[in-house]
Amino acid sequence: MADLSTMIAGLKAISPKEELKKAVSAGKKVIGIMPYFCPEELVYASGMVPLGLWGADMQANESKRYYPAFICSILHTVLEMGIKGKLNDLSGIMIPASCDSLKSMGANWQYGVKTVPVINVSIAQNRKIPAGKEYTASQFKKVRDELSKISGKEITDEAIIDAIKVYNENRKALREFSFLAGKHPEAISPADRNAVIKAGYFMDRKEHTKAVLAISAELASLPESSFRGAKVVTSGILADSPSLLKIFEDLHIAVVDDQIAHESLNFRTDVPIIESDPIMGMAERIAEIEGCSVLFDPGKKRGQELVKLAQDAGADGIIWIMTKFCDPEEYDYVPVKRMIDKAGIPLLAVEVDRQMVNYEQARNAIEAFSETLC
Amino acid sequence: MPDTVEKKSAKVKLRELQDKIAQDAWDAKNRGEKVGWCASNFPQEITTTMGIAVVYPENMGAAVGAKGGGQRMCEYAEGMGYSGDLCSYSRINFAYADLKKCEELEIPFPDFLLCCNNICNCMMKWYENLAIELDIPLLMIDIPHLTKEKCDPERIKYIRAQFDDCIRQLEEITGKKMDYDKLNEVMAVSQRSSKAWLRAVSYMSATPSPFSGFDIFNNMAVACVGRGTPEAAEAFEALADEYEELVKEGKSTFKGEEKYRVLFEGIACWSNLKFTYKALQSRGVNVTASIYGPAFSFLYGSMDELMAAYAYVPNSNCFEKEVSLRVIDARKNKVDGAVFHMNRSCKNWSGKLYEMERQFKEQTGVPTIVFDGDQSDPRAFSEAQYDTRVEALVEIMEQNKKEGK
Numbered sequence: 001m002a003d004l005s006t007m008i009a010g011l012k013a014i015s016p017k018e019e020l021k022k023a024v025s026a027g028k029k030v031i032g033i034m035p036y037f038c039p040e041e042l043v044y045a046s047g048m049v050p051l052g053l054w055g056a057d058m059q060a061n062e063s064k065r066y067y068p069a070f071i072c073s074i075l076h077t078v079l080e081m082g083i084k085g086k087l088n089d090l091s092g093i094m095i096p097a098s099c100d101s102l103k104s105m106g107a108n109w110q111y112g113v114k115t116v117p118v119i120n121v122s123i124a125q126n127r128k129i130p131a132g133k134e135y136t137a138s139q140f141k142k143v144r145d146e147l148s149k150i151s152g153k154e155i156t157d158e159a160i161i162d163a164i165k166v167y168n169e170n171r172k173a174l175r176e177f178s179f180l181a182g183k184h185p186e187a188i189s190p191a192d193r194n195a196v197i198k199a200g201y202f203m204d205r206k207e208h209t210k211a212v213l214a215i216s217a218e219l220a221s222l223p224e225s226s227f228r229g230a231k232v233v234t235s236g237i238l239a240d241s242p243s244l245l246k247i248f249e250d251l252h253i254a255v256v257d258d259q260i261a262h263e264s265l266n267f268r269t270d271v272p273i274i275e276s277d278p279i280m281g282m283a284e285r286i287a288e289i290e291g292c293s294v295l296f297d298p299g300k301k302r303g304q305e306l307v308k309l310a311q312d313a314g315a316d317g318i319i320w321i322m323t324k325f326c327d328p329e330e331y332d333y334v335p336v337k338r339m340i341d342k343a344g345i346p347l348l349a350v351e352v353d354r355q356m357v358n359y360e361q362a363r364n365a366i367e368a369f370s371e372t373l374c
Numbered sequence: 375m376p377d378t379v380e381k382k383s384a385k386v387k388l389r390e391l392q393d394k395i396a397q398d399a400w401d402a403k404n405r406g407e408k409v410g411w412c413a414s415n416f417p418q419e420i421t422t423t424m425g426i427a428v429v430y431p432e433n434m435g436a437a438v439g440a441k442g443g444g445q446r447m448c449e450y451a452e453g454m455g456y457s458g459d460l461c462s463y464s465r466i467n468f469a470y471a472d473l474k475k476c477e478e479l480e481i482p483f484p485d486f487l488l489c490c491n492n493i494c495n496c497m498m499k500w501y502e503n504l505a506i507e508l509d510i511p512l513l514m515i516d517i518p519h520l521t522k523e524k525c526d527p528e529r530i531k532y533i534r535a536q537f538d539d540c541i542r543q544l545e546e547i548t549g550k551k552m553d554y555d556k557l558n559e560v561m562a563v564s565q566r567s568s569k570a571w572l573r574a575v576s577y578m579s580a581t582p583s584p585f586s587g588f589d590i591f592n593n594m595a596v597a598c599v600g601r602g603t604p605e606a607a608e609a610f611e612a613l614a615d616e617y618e619e620l621v622k623e624g625k626s627t628f629k630g631e632e633k634y635r636v637l638f639e640g641i642a643c644w645s646n647l648k649f650t651y652k653a654l655q656s657r658g659v660n661v662t663a664s665i666y667g668p669a670f671s672f673l674y675g676s677m678d679e680l681m682a683a684y685a686y687v688p689n690s691n692c693f694e695k696e697v698s699l700r701v702i703d704a705r706k707n708k709v710d711g712a713v714f715h716m717n718r719s720c721k722n723w724s725g726k727l728y729e730m731e732r733q734f735k736e737q738t739g740v741p742t743i744v745f746d747g748d749q750s751d752p753r754a755f756s757e758a759q760y761d762t763r764v765e766a767l768v769e770i771m772e773q774n775k776k777e778g779k
Binding site for chain 1: 454455456457459460461464468491494495496498499500502503505506507512514515516518519521528529531532535536539689692693694716718720721722724725726727728729733
């Protein structure tokens with residue numbers, strides 16, 4: 001157990017700020033990657049370093065000159081960090097237009113930050129039809145060319161295939177970890193689970209894969225869990241608030257699987273290797289992702305997926321982590337809730353915000369919910 | 375004179391046309407034909423050519439807001455679980471889809487949905503939900519947001535493929551066939567309407583402007599959804615002729631002296647339309663510039679240009695183009711100031727509004743105000759805030775005039 005704790009502590013200690021400094025000191029260029037589903041593999045293939053940007057738990061002030069208060073705190077806090085110069089070491093930032101708030105992020109960043117160039121990412125919403133895949137691939141190729149200019153070297157198909165393999169191995173390792181973490185809540189707290197996944201956004205993927213595999217090996221060797229608390233599946237955009245995860249732990253609630261954009265939705269689907277056109281493989285992956293509110297989902301498969309996740313993981317309930325002011329999530333909630341209700345699975349929605357300080361209301365709601373589960 | 379007396383005014387023609395579009399949908403429904411609910415910036419050329427009746431939930435949202443039902447319907451949707459953060463047009467529509475009645479306005483229930491996300495992605499989520507709630511097919515044309523001024527060939531190819539797919543699916547759903555010769559005719563009529571619309575709004579550059587700028591909010595609905603019909607082309611030509619005549623006579627439909635001219639940015643606050651109008655009009659402020667003027671023209675000469683035209687709608691353009699459209703319009707129409715609506719419903723529009731206001735101000739040199747409001751939920755609007763800000767704007771414009779700026 002000591003080994004496991006040490007390994008998890010190692011990943012918890014990963015600081016994006018330090019990793020950025022380290023990379024830049026080593027003469028490497030770093031590209032910021034905003035949610036959702038940007039072609040991060042291309043950054044890896046370019047020899048530059050990708051750094052995930054999902055905001056930070058902080059108060060936003062300067063960003064309010066650009067965004068009104070009713071825009072989500074992920075965008076507010078990324079912009080805040082940019083305006084305050086905390087991301088000046090980046091050589092570029094990838095920004096997609098996946099939701100209405102993100103559509104203005106590129107311009108707000110460009111005029112608010114100025115020092116770090118924007119790499120716009122466009123992804124087809126009609127992503128499953130051939131024309132949609134072709135469109136996404138065409139736009140990813142433009143991103144590749146922009147990255148080439150920044151890195152100063154050509155990004156070959158061979159390098160892209162190698163990067164895809166590195167990322168697919170990482171995804172596979174994370175899937176296995178997520179499964180084992182769900183089987184061993186006595187050893188992996190919700191905060192541990194999140195930390196292991198989150199570290200991948202800041203570390204070299206190969207190093208991260210190694211660390212995750214080592215943790216999984218330890219988990220696999222553990223005897224069957226004696227955990228007696230409530231088991232839940234989480235759904236939403238982001239669930240990395242230490243205060244929220246502490247509430248889960250205090251109340252003996254285990255996260256046995258998730259449908260979180262920042263977590264499993266990012267590693268559940270691999271990129272198929274297409275030797276002749278590897279970037280098309282990346283578009284194919286986008287077409288296959290299910291369960292994310294920012295991707296067109298005409299049949300609301302998200303609901304069916306979520307029910308299945310909860311049933312397969314033997315969850316007692318589902319906790320919907322609602323990122324405040326996230327309209328794609330707010331739209332999904334009503335019909336998906338109905339599907340969950342129909343399946344007879346208890347559901348609780350908790351609204352969270354990166355700028356939230358007081359979690360007492362959330363604690364009370366989660367406590368009341370957990371009591372109904374056990 | 376007898377000639378002009380017998381002629382219907384453009385206003386009457388436009389109202390009749392709007393009523394006709396609504397009635398056609400009811401008639402089609404009563405005949406047993408398939409009727410669609412349609413996003414306002416969905417390519418109307420498809421449905422007009424195929425003779426498919428569609429109605430527009432966004433227009434219904436605006437009308438219900440204007441008739442005082444916005445808050446009631448929004449609150450009902452919130453009771454269904456929808457967040458008060460969401461677009462009020464969509465909340466009104468969800469309430470109607472569930473209640474199946476609305477005292478202010480009703481539209482026939484749909485057999486299919488036509489979505490286009492060029493104005494916002496919220497549209498996509500809204501229609502995904504409707505498809506589930508009503509258990510009907512959803513056809514979507516995805517128009518990716520532009521980050522450069524021109525629409526790239528890859529976007530055009532993607533939009534075209536979806537356009538063709540959509541036609542195929544509509545043929546299956548409705549049993550009606552696309553006639554490509556007729557499509558060319560509809561495209562030509564749409565161009566006639568668009569050019570007439572542009573000519574009509576171009577008279578706002580006259581001093582005084584021949585009309586109250588708030589009229590644009592009413593007329594743009596037809597410009598947007600009905601422009602493929604000869605009746606719309608005729609109505610807009612009549613409107614342009616009337617404005618031309620008023621300019622020649624130095625007259626205006628704006629009540630009172632036009633002391634100041636402003637750009638009004640954003641969707642109208644339908645639930646507070648009278649108040650927002652009166653606060654300006656009573657101080658001699660006329661709206662002589664609005665993005666709805668130049669932006670709903672949809673000019674094209676080929677199929678590729680038609681695809682691109684739907685990527686050039688407001689909120690789909692890149693930021694710099696959005697700013698320049700306003701600046702050009704404001705300069706041409708000689709505005710003294712600008713009023714920016716921070717619309718609680720519209721994250722796409724509001725997310726860029728502060729920077730747009732700053733750049734607009736810098737490039738035009740005119741004073742600006744921002745006020746909080748909502749397109750159809752009156753709870754996000756404060757009369758006191760709006761009035762105070764308009765008053766402040768008027769004071770600065772007055773001072774500027776005195777100083778000869």
